[in-house]
Amino acid sequence: MSSYKSANLFGSGPHRFSLATQGNDVVPNYVVSLPGSGSTSLGVLELDVIVEGRLIAASESALWTLRDAITAEITNPVAPGTLIDEHARSWPDMCLITYEELGPTDRARTHSIPYRATFRRFN
DSSP: OOEETTBOSSTTSOEEEEEOOOSEEEEEGGGGTOSSSSEEEEEEOOEEEEEEEEEEESSHHHHHHHHHHHHTTOOSSOOOEEEEOTTSOEEEEEEEEEEEEOSOOEESSSEEEEEEEEEEEOO
16 A cells, blocks of 8 residues: 555555656756856755556545645645555655646546646755
């Protein structure tokens, strides 16, 4: 079971984890006022883990409960926690930075909505 801060936020429907670009943050030398051509590394990019899936509930109000549980984790100041995927791979010190719904609510036998949640480990 996947979770964030021990809460099963994504288990109502199918979901998958992916990693954003990893590497060094590199800028052209002229941006940082260095002479000559070339570029300069500003350091390692912060780690982003992206969860995409579909929230599924029996009713409209139950679907809103699932949505609200996720957005309640967006805090200021950020409050890091451990993110765990369905294969028990864990990322400590992750913060939920964005949640977006990727389409309209589907209303049939169940109510569902596709989403993307982005978690970041700040350097």
